[in-house]
Amino acid sequence: MTQLILLSGWGCDARIWRPLAPYWPDDLDIKAPDWPGYAGRLPLADPTSLNELADAMADDLPADAVWVGWSLGGLLAGALLEHLPTPRALVLLGIGERFVHPQGVSDTALADFRRALERSPTAAREHFLRWQLGGEPDPRNAHRTLRQLLDKTLPASTAILEAGLEHLACLDNHSRLNAAPCPVHRLAGTRDPLLAPEVLAQADQRLDDAGHCPMLSQPQHLATRLANIAAQHSSDAERAEPTS
Secondary structure: OEEEEEEOOOOOOHHHHHHHHHHOOOOEEEEOOOOOOOOOOOOOOOOOOHHHHHHHHOOOOOOOOEEEEEOHHHHHHHHHOOOOOOOOEEEEEOOOOOOEOOOOEOHHHHHHHHHHHHHOHHHHHHHHHHHHOOOOOOHHHHHHHHHHHOOOOOOOOHHHHHHHHHHHHHOOOHHHHHOOOOOEEEEEEOOOOOOOHHHHHOOOEEEOOOOOOHHHHOHHHHHHHHHHHHHHHHHHHHHHOOOO
16 A cells, blocks of 8 residues: 655644545555644754754655655655655655745745744734635635634744744755655646746646645645555556565
8 A cells, every 4th residue: 555645834734634535545545744843743952954854754754655745845855855765756746946936935025924923923824824825716715724724823833933934945955856866746736826937837747726725725636646646656666576
């Protein structure tokens, strides 16, 4: 049975993936671990350390699995390729080699948001959640779904949220992904408001009528795409197994 590991983005815990639950095929083993510091999980001593993050996530990110990283989750998963055994494949959902981009979320816009987080973490997170929903076909309904999944309580401490923004500002996986030790799939909503047109054009699969949060607006289509990718690499693994 193929294992699919779902990794959440900034300001959201693993509950964000629940809308996909009714649509998974029976031959997939779905895991959605929270990042350290989220949803009651112990934080890292240094929340910006990739070495510490790799140690903490080693059991959650096995090699015999397909990793799916959404937004910041994809950025971190790409960086962890250098620190953990190679997965069957990596799926980047709504993220490129970097988060910041002159035609997407600029350095200036992210710096402004970091200052807003310092002033009022709860208000800043709420603004970010609404911002990333802007590309969905029905943003109000997507926000209502999100509110049913996540409460208004911050899912992590301000220090953890600030560390996540540091990763969004600084992590660059260009060289890591160019020399990736496993297949890398890039999946994006065609209306993602956080992606520059250049980054969207690089996606090898696109979800029509979806923005940055297709798990809210297109859960069945997203689950089907991810299941198909997992099935592809399940077949690859079976072909690679030696016969007796």
